[in-house]
Amino acid sequence: MTKILAGDLDTHVQRLPPTIPVDGEAPVVVFIHGLLTDSLASYYFTLGPAFAAAGVDVVMYDLRGHGKSDRPATGYHLERFVADLVALLDALEITRPVHLVGNSFGGSIAFGLAAAHPERVATVIAIEAEPPVQAWTVRMAEGLDLAKSQLTQDAVIDWIAVNNGKHTARLSRAAGRLLQVTSMLEDIPVSDTIADDLSAIRCPVLAIFGADSGLSRQVPYFESYLSSCRTVVLPDQGHSVLIERTDETRDAILGWVRDHALGRVG
Amino acid sequence: MSVETTAPVTEAAVLNEIAGMLRVLLDEYGLDDVEITRDTKFHEDLELESIDLVSLSADLKERYGNEVNFAEFIAGFDLEEIIAMTVGQLVDHVVVSLRAAARG
Numbered sequence: 001m002t003k004i005l006a007g008d009l010d011t012h013v014q015r016l017p018p019t020i021p022v023d024g025e026a027p028v029v030v031f032i033h034g035l036l037t038d039s040l041a042s043y044y045f046t047l048g049p050a051f052a053a054a055g056v057d058v059v060m061y062d063l064r065g066h067g068k069s070d071r072p073a074t075g076y077h078l079e080r081f082v083a084d085l086v087a088l089l090d091a092l093e094i095t096r097p098v099h100l101v102g103n104s105f106g107g108s109i110a111f112g113l114a115a116a117h118p119e120r121v122a123t124v125i126a127i128e129a130e131p132p133v134q135a136w137t138v139r140m141a142e143g144l145d146l147a148k149s150q151l152t153q154d155a156v157i158d159w160i161a162v163n164n165g166k167h168t169a170r171l172s173r174a175a176g177r178l179l180q181v182t183s184m185l186e187d188i189p190v191s192d193t194i195a196d197d198l199s200a201i202r203c204p205v206l207a208i209f210g211a212d213s214g215l216s217r218q219v220p221y222f223e224s225y226l227s228s229c230r231t232v233v234l235p236d237q238g239h240s241v242l243i244e245r246t247d248e249t250r251d252a253i254l255g256w257v258r259d260h261a262l263g264r265v266g
Numbered sequence: 267m268s269v270e271t272t273a274p275v276t277e278a279a280v281l282n283e284i285a286g287m288l289r290v291l292l293d294e295y296g297l298d299d300v301e302i303t304r305d306t307k308f309h310e311d312l313e314l315e316s317i318d319l320v321s322l323s324a325d326l327k328e329r330y331g332n333e334v335n336f337a338e339f340i341a342g343f344d345l346e347e348i349i350a351m352t353v354g355q356l357v358d359h360v361v362v363s364l365r366a367a368a369r370g
Binding site: 002014016039041044045048049062067068165166170171174 | 313315316319324337338340348
Protein backbone atom coordinates (compact mmCIF):
# COMPACT_ATOMS: atom_id res chain seq x y z
CA MET A 1 0.00 0.00 0.00
CA THR A 2 1.19 3.50 -0.78
CA LYS A 3 1.00 5.84 2.14
CA ILE A 4 2.71 9.21 2.38
CA LEU A 5 2.82 11.77 5.13
CA ALA A 6 1.00 14.88 3.84
CA GLY A 7 1.12 17.61 6.46
CA ASP A 8 0.31 15.74 9.67
CA LEU A 9 -1.84 13.13 7.96
CA ASP A 10 -0.79 9.66 6.87
CA THR A 11 -2.49 9.60 3.47
CA HIS A 12 -3.26 6.64 1.20
CA VAL A 13 -2.39 7.61 -2.37
CA GLN A 14 -2.54 5.71 -5.64
CA ARG A 15 -0.76 7.43 -8.52
CA LEU A 16 -1.00 6.08 -12.05
CA PRO A 17 1.54 7.63 -14.41
CA PRO A 18 0.57 7.97 -18.09
CA THR A 19 0.93 4.65 -19.90
CA ILE A 20 1.46 6.26 -23.33
CA PRO A 21 4.14 8.75 -24.42
CA VAL A 22 3.06 12.38 -23.96
CA ASP A 23 4.42 15.49 -25.70
CA GLY A 24 5.71 17.77 -22.97
CA GLU A 25 4.45 17.40 -19.42
CA ALA A 26 1.47 15.16 -18.83
CA PRO A 27 -1.52 16.97 -17.33
CA VAL A 28 -2.04 16.09 -13.67
CA VAL A 29 -5.60 15.15 -12.71
CA VAL A 30 -6.35 14.75 -9.00
CA PHE A 31 -9.47 12.73 -8.17
CA ILE A 32 -11.32 13.61 -4.96
CA HIS A 33 -13.94 11.18 -3.67
CA GLY A 34 -17.11 11.85 -1.68
CA LEU A 35 -18.06 11.65 2.01
CA LEU A 36 -18.81 8.76 4.34
CA THR A 37 -19.22 5.62 2.22
CA ASP A 38 -16.68 6.66 -0.40
CA SER A 39 -12.96 6.07 -0.99
CA LEU A 40 -10.46 6.32 -3.82
CA ALA A 41 -11.70 2.87 -4.94
CA SER A 42 -14.59 4.66 -6.69
CA TYR A 43 -12.04 6.16 -9.10
CA TYR A 44 -9.52 3.33 -9.11
CA PHE A 45 -12.15 1.00 -10.57
CA THR A 46 -13.74 3.54 -12.91
CA LEU A 47 -11.91 6.57 -14.36
CA GLY A 48 -8.34 6.14 -13.07
CA PRO A 49 -6.88 3.52 -15.45
CA ALA A 50 -8.61 5.05 -18.50
CA PHE A 51 -7.08 8.45 -17.76
CA ALA A 52 -3.58 6.99 -17.34
CA ALA A 53 -4.08 5.19 -20.67
CA ALA A 54 -5.01 8.53 -22.28
CA GLY A 55 -1.76 10.17 -21.17
CA VAL A 56 -2.80 11.71 -17.86
CA ASP A 57 -0.78 11.66 -14.63
CA VAL A 58 -3.47 10.33 -12.27
CA VAL A 59 -3.48 11.06 -8.54
CA MET A 60 -6.13 9.38 -6.36
CA TYR A 61 -6.17 9.60 -2.57
CA ASP A 62 -8.30 8.77 0.46
CA LEU A 63 -9.67 11.78 2.33
CA ARG A 64 -9.02 12.09 6.07
CA GLY A 65 -11.23 9.66 7.97
CA HIS A 66 -11.88 7.60 4.82
CA GLY A 67 -10.48 4.48 3.16
CA LYS A 68 -6.97 3.76 4.36
CA SER A 69 -5.93 7.28 5.30
CA ASP A 70 -5.67 8.36 8.95
CA ARG A 71 -8.87 8.97 10.89
CA PRO A 72 -8.27 11.75 13.42
CA ALA A 73 -11.15 12.32 15.86
CA THR A 74 -11.46 16.00 14.96
CA GLY A 75 -10.64 18.46 12.17
CA TYR A 76 -13.27 17.84 9.49
CA HIS A 77 -14.03 21.39 8.36
CA LEU A 78 -13.91 21.81 4.58
CA GLU A 79 -10.80 23.99 4.91
CA ARG A 80 -9.00 21.09 6.59
CA PHE A 81 -9.76 18.85 3.60
CA VAL A 82 -8.49 21.67 1.36
CA ALA A 83 -5.31 22.04 3.43
CA ASP A 84 -4.80 18.26 3.27
CA LEU A 85 -4.91 18.41 -0.52
CA VAL A 86 -2.39 21.26 -0.64
CA ALA A 87 -0.12 19.26 1.68
CA LEU A 88 -0.53 16.22 -0.56
CA LEU A 89 0.41 18.17 -3.72
CA ASP A 90 3.43 19.56 -1.85
CA ALA A 91 4.44 16.09 -0.64
CA LEU A 92 4.15 14.77 -4.22
CA GLU A 93 6.15 17.83 -5.42
CA ILE A 94 3.41 18.81 -7.85
CA THR A 95 3.76 22.56 -8.26
CA ARG A 96 2.06 23.21 -11.60
CA PRO A 97 -1.69 23.77 -11.74
CA VAL A 98 -3.72 20.56 -11.66
CA HIS A 99 -7.17 19.56 -12.85
CA LEU A 100 -9.37 18.63 -9.90
CA VAL A 101 -12.12 16.05 -10.38
CA GLY A 102 -14.42 16.07 -7.37
CA ASN A 103 -17.40 13.79 -6.81
CA SER A 104 -20.14 15.15 -4.53
CA PHE A 105 -18.39 16.47 -1.37
CA GLY A 106 -15.10 16.00 -3.26
CA GLY A 107 -16.35 18.67 -5.69
CA SER A 108 -16.87 21.06 -2.78
CA ILE A 109 -13.24 20.46 -1.79
CA ALA A 110 -12.17 21.17 -5.40
CA PHE A 111 -14.10 24.48 -5.39
CA GLY A 112 -12.60 25.25 -1.97
CA LEU A 113 -9.07 24.75 -3.23
CA ALA A 114 -9.72 26.76 -6.41
CA ALA A 115 -10.95 29.65 -4.23
CA ALA A 116 -8.17 29.45 -1.63
CA HIS A 117 -5.22 28.69 -3.92
CA PRO A 118 -6.10 29.60 -7.52
CA GLU A 119 -2.46 29.20 -8.55
CA ARG A 120 -2.63 25.45 -7.83
CA VAL A 121 -5.72 24.75 -9.95
CA ALA A 122 -6.01 24.60 -13.75
CA THR A 123 -9.69 23.63 -13.87
CA VAL A 124 -12.39 22.17 -11.64
CA ILE A 125 -14.50 19.22 -12.79
CA ALA A 126 -17.44 18.91 -10.40
CA ILE A 127 -19.52 15.72 -10.54
CA GLU A 128 -22.83 16.13 -8.71
CA ALA A 129 -21.31 18.76 -6.47
CA GLU A 130 -22.00 22.13 -4.87
CA PRO A 131 -19.62 25.00 -4.21
CA PRO A 132 -19.15 25.64 -0.47
CA VAL A 133 -21.56 28.58 -0.16
CA GLN A 134 -23.65 29.35 2.95
CA ALA A 135 -26.68 27.37 1.74
CA TRP A 136 -24.44 24.33 1.21
CA THR A 137 -23.50 24.27 4.91
CA VAL A 138 -27.20 24.13 5.83
CA ARG A 139 -27.87 21.24 3.44
CA MET A 140 -24.77 19.40 4.68
CA ALA A 141 -25.92 19.79 8.30
CA GLU A 142 -29.34 18.34 7.42
CA GLY A 143 -27.87 15.50 5.35
CA LEU A 144 -25.29 14.53 7.96
CA ASP A 145 -27.88 14.64 10.77
CA LEU A 146 -30.12 12.34 8.78
CA ALA A 147 -27.22 10.03 7.92
CA LYS A 148 -26.19 9.73 11.56
CA SER A 149 -29.71 9.02 12.81
CA GLN A 150 -30.36 6.46 10.05
CA LEU A 151 -27.04 4.69 9.51
CA THR A 152 -26.60 3.88 13.19
CA GLN A 153 -29.83 1.82 13.25
CA ASP A 154 -29.63 -1.92 12.60
CA ALA A 155 -33.06 -1.94 10.94
CA VAL A 156 -31.93 0.64 8.39
CA ILE A 157 -28.72 -1.25 7.64
CA ASP A 158 -30.77 -4.45 7.16
CA TRP A 159 -33.07 -2.62 4.77
CA ILE A 160 -30.07 -1.36 2.79
CA ALA A 161 -28.67 -4.92 2.64
CA VAL A 162 -31.91 -6.17 1.08
CA ASN A 163 -32.36 -3.27 -1.32
CA ASN A 164 -28.81 -2.21 -2.20
CA GLY A 165 -26.72 -5.28 -1.42
CA LYS A 166 -24.46 -6.31 1.42
CA HIS A 167 -21.47 -4.29 0.27
CA THR A 168 -23.41 -1.03 0.39
CA ALA A 169 -24.89 -2.09 3.75
CA ARG A 170 -21.44 -2.65 5.20
CA LEU A 171 -20.18 0.67 3.84
CA SER A 172 -23.27 2.37 5.30
CA ARG A 173 -22.65 0.86 8.73
CA ALA A 174 -19.03 2.04 8.55
CA ALA A 175 -20.31 5.50 7.59
CA GLY A 176 -22.54 5.59 10.67
CA ARG A 177 -19.53 4.66 12.78
CA LEU A 178 -17.45 7.40 11.13
CA LEU A 179 -20.07 9.95 12.22
CA GLN A 180 -20.03 8.57 15.76
CA VAL A 181 -16.26 8.52 16.29
CA THR A 182 -15.34 11.81 14.60
CA SER A 183 -16.49 15.42 14.77
CA MET A 184 -17.45 15.44 11.07
CA LEU A 185 -21.11 16.14 11.80
CA GLU A 186 -20.20 19.13 13.97
CA ASP A 187 -17.34 20.45 11.80
CA ILE A 188 -18.60 20.43 8.21
CA PRO A 189 -21.60 22.74 8.82
CA VAL A 190 -19.33 25.41 10.33
CA SER A 191 -16.77 25.29 7.52
CA ASP A 192 -15.42 28.41 5.84
CA THR A 193 -17.65 29.38 2.92
CA ILE A 194 -17.25 31.37 -0.30
CA ALA A 195 -19.49 34.24 -1.45
CA ASP A 196 -22.73 33.32 -3.22
CA ASP A 197 -21.65 35.18 -6.37
CA LEU A 198 -18.92 32.53 -6.87
CA SER A 199 -16.44 35.33 -7.66
CA ALA A 200 -13.77 33.34 -5.79
CA ILE A 201 -13.84 30.67 -8.51
CA ARG A 202 -11.86 32.07 -11.42
CA CYS A 203 -10.75 28.92 -13.23
CA PRO A 204 -12.81 27.11 -15.89
CA VAL A 205 -15.39 24.70 -14.43
CA LEU A 206 -16.96 21.59 -15.96
CA ALA A 207 -20.05 20.57 -13.98
CA ILE A 208 -21.69 17.18 -14.58
CA PHE A 209 -25.09 16.36 -13.10
CA GLY A 210 -27.73 13.66 -13.16
CA ALA A 211 -30.99 15.21 -14.39
CA ASP A 212 -32.99 13.53 -11.61
CA SER A 213 -30.71 14.62 -8.79
CA GLY A 214 -31.74 17.81 -7.03
CA LEU A 215 -28.28 19.21 -7.64
CA SER A 216 -28.88 19.74 -11.37
CA ARG A 217 -31.05 22.72 -10.36
CA GLN A 218 -27.76 24.59 -9.99
CA VAL A 219 -27.16 24.69 -13.76
CA PRO A 220 -28.53 28.23 -14.35
CA TYR A 221 -26.77 29.46 -11.20
CA PHE A 222 -23.40 28.09 -12.36
CA GLU A 223 -23.89 29.40 -15.90
CA SER A 224 -24.77 32.92 -14.81
CA TYR A 225 -22.15 33.36 -12.07
CA LEU A 226 -19.10 31.35 -13.09
CA SER A 227 -16.90 33.20 -15.56
CA SER A 228 -16.07 30.06 -17.53
CA CYS A 229 -18.38 27.10 -17.19
CA ARG A 230 -19.58 24.09 -19.18
CA THR A 231 -22.45 22.00 -17.85
CA VAL A 232 -23.45 18.46 -18.76
CA VAL A 233 -26.75 17.01 -17.55
CA LEU A 234 -27.22 13.25 -18.00
CA PRO A 235 -30.88 12.35 -18.54
CA ASP A 236 -32.61 9.67 -16.40
CA GLN A 237 -29.83 9.76 -13.85
CA GLY A 238 -29.72 10.41 -10.10
CA HIS A 239 -26.76 11.24 -7.85
CA SER A 240 -24.59 8.17 -8.64
CA VAL A 241 -23.28 9.62 -11.92
CA LEU A 242 -19.71 8.38 -11.51
CA ILE A 243 -20.63 4.74 -10.86
CA GLU A 244 -23.70 4.42 -13.07
CA ARG A 245 -22.62 6.58 -16.04
CA THR A 246 -18.89 5.95 -15.98
CA ASP A 247 -18.31 5.99 -19.76
CA GLU A 248 -20.09 9.28 -20.43
CA THR A 249 -18.41 10.87 -17.42
CA ARG A 250 -14.99 9.65 -18.59
CA ASP A 251 -15.48 10.97 -22.13
CA ALA A 252 -16.75 14.35 -20.97
CA ILE A 253 -13.83 14.86 -18.57
CA LEU A 254 -11.13 13.55 -20.94
CA GLY A 255 -12.40 15.89 -23.67
CA TRP A 256 -12.37 18.77 -21.20
CA VAL A 257 -8.82 18.03 -19.99
CA ARG A 258 -7.64 17.78 -23.62
CA ASP A 259 -9.18 21.17 -24.36
CA HIS A 260 -7.52 22.73 -21.32
CA ALA A 261 -4.15 20.97 -21.31
CA LEU A 262 -0.91 22.50 -22.48
CA GLY A 263 0.57 19.08 -23.29
CA ARG A 264 -1.19 16.93 -25.85
CA VAL A 265 -3.37 14.18 -24.41
CA GLY A 266 -3.78 11.06 -26.53
CA MET B 267 9.86 -6.20 -10.68
CA SER B 268 8.77 -9.19 -12.75
CA VAL B 269 8.25 -12.83 -11.95
CA GLU B 270 10.94 -15.38 -12.82
CA THR B 271 9.84 -17.11 -15.99
CA THR B 272 12.24 -20.06 -15.75
CA ALA B 273 9.90 -21.93 -13.41
CA PRO B 274 6.58 -23.01 -14.90
CA VAL B 275 3.68 -20.93 -13.67
CA THR B 276 1.40 -23.17 -11.63
CA GLU B 277 -2.04 -22.41 -10.35
CA ALA B 278 -1.09 -23.70 -6.92
CA ALA B 279 1.90 -21.37 -6.67
CA VAL B 280 -0.13 -18.32 -7.71
CA LEU B 281 -2.95 -19.23 -5.31
CA ASN B 282 -0.40 -19.52 -2.55
CA GLU B 283 1.07 -16.11 -3.32
CA ILE B 284 -2.29 -14.35 -3.58
CA ALA B 285 -3.42 -16.02 -0.33
CA GLY B 286 -0.28 -14.58 1.28
CA MET B 287 -1.14 -11.06 0.07
CA LEU B 288 -4.70 -11.46 1.36
CA ARG B 289 -3.49 -12.63 4.78
CA VAL B 290 -1.41 -9.46 5.14
CA LEU B 291 -4.51 -7.40 4.28
CA LEU B 292 -6.73 -9.36 6.66
CA ASP B 293 -4.17 -9.06 9.42
CA GLU B 294 -4.96 -5.32 9.52
CA TYR B 295 -8.45 -6.32 10.63
CA GLY B 296 -7.16 -8.79 13.19
CA LEU B 297 -8.11 -11.82 11.08
CA ASP B 298 -5.05 -14.03 10.78
CA ASP B 299 -6.29 -17.61 10.44
CA VAL B 300 -8.73 -17.49 7.53
CA GLU B 301 -8.76 -20.37 5.07
CA ILE B 302 -8.35 -19.10 1.51
CA THR B 303 -9.29 -21.35 -1.43
CA ARG B 304 -10.23 -20.83 -5.07
CA ASP B 305 -13.88 -20.53 -4.07
CA THR B 306 -13.32 -17.85 -1.43
CA LYS B 307 -15.23 -14.68 -2.26
CA PHE B 308 -13.46 -11.39 -1.55
CA HIS B 309 -16.46 -9.69 -0.07
CA GLU B 310 -18.81 -12.42 1.13
CA ASP B 311 -16.16 -14.58 2.82
CA LEU B 312 -13.28 -12.23 3.58
CA GLU B 313 -15.40 -9.10 4.20
CA LEU B 314 -13.02 -7.04 2.08
CA GLU B 315 -14.24 -3.67 0.80
CA SER B 316 -13.50 -2.14 -2.58
CA ILE B 317 -10.68 -0.11 -0.99
CA ASP B 318 -8.99 -3.38 0.09
CA LEU B 319 -9.05 -4.54 -3.52
CA VAL B 320 -7.15 -1.35 -4.42
CA SER B 321 -4.43 -2.47 -1.98
CA LEU B 322 -4.47 -5.99 -3.43
CA SER B 323 -4.17 -4.56 -6.92
CA ALA B 324 -1.10 -2.57 -5.88
CA ASP B 325 0.39 -5.73 -4.30
CA LEU B 326 -0.18 -7.67 -7.53
CA LYS B 327 1.54 -4.98 -9.55
CA GLU B 328 4.51 -5.00 -7.19
CA ARG B 329 4.81 -8.81 -7.37
CA TYR B 330 4.13 -9.45 -11.06
CA GLY B 331 4.96 -6.13 -12.70
CA ASN B 332 3.03 -4.93 -15.71
CA GLU B 333 2.45 -8.45 -17.00
CA VAL B 334 -0.59 -8.68 -14.76
CA ASN B 335 -2.94 -5.76 -15.19
CA PHE B 336 -5.62 -6.07 -12.54
CA ALA B 337 -7.14 -2.70 -13.38
CA GLU B 338 -7.55 -3.76 -17.02
CA PHE B 339 -8.92 -7.17 -15.96
CA ILE B 340 -11.67 -5.60 -13.90
CA ALA B 341 -12.34 -2.70 -16.29
CA GLY B 342 -15.28 -4.59 -17.76
CA PHE B 343 -16.81 -5.33 -14.33
CA ASP B 344 -18.96 -2.99 -12.31
CA LEU B 345 -18.25 -2.45 -8.62
CA GLU B 346 -20.74 -5.07 -7.46
CA GLU B 347 -19.21 -7.67 -9.79
CA ILE B 348 -15.73 -6.80 -8.61
CA ILE B 349 -16.56 -7.41 -4.98
CA ALA B 350 -18.45 -10.63 -5.86
CA MET B 351 -15.28 -12.03 -7.47
CA THR B 352 -13.67 -15.25 -6.20
CA VAL B 353 -9.99 -15.81 -5.47
CA GLY B 354 -10.01 -18.48 -8.22
CA GLN B 355 -11.06 -15.96 -10.88
CA LEU B 356 -8.13 -13.77 -9.95
CA VAL B 357 -5.70 -16.72 -9.84
CA ASP B 358 -6.79 -17.76 -13.35
CA HIS B 359 -6.27 -14.25 -14.66
CA VAL B 360 -2.77 -14.08 -13.18
CA VAL B 361 -1.82 -17.52 -14.53
CA VAL B 362 -3.09 -16.71 -18.04
CA SER B 363 -1.30 -13.33 -18.04
CA LEU B 364 2.00 -14.79 -16.84
CA ARG B 365 1.92 -17.67 -19.32
CA ALA B 366 1.20 -15.25 -22.17
CA ALA B 367 4.12 -13.09 -21.04
CA ALA B 368 6.42 -16.15 -20.80
CA ARG B 369 5.58 -17.10 -24.40
CA GLY B 370 6.59 -13.59 -25.35
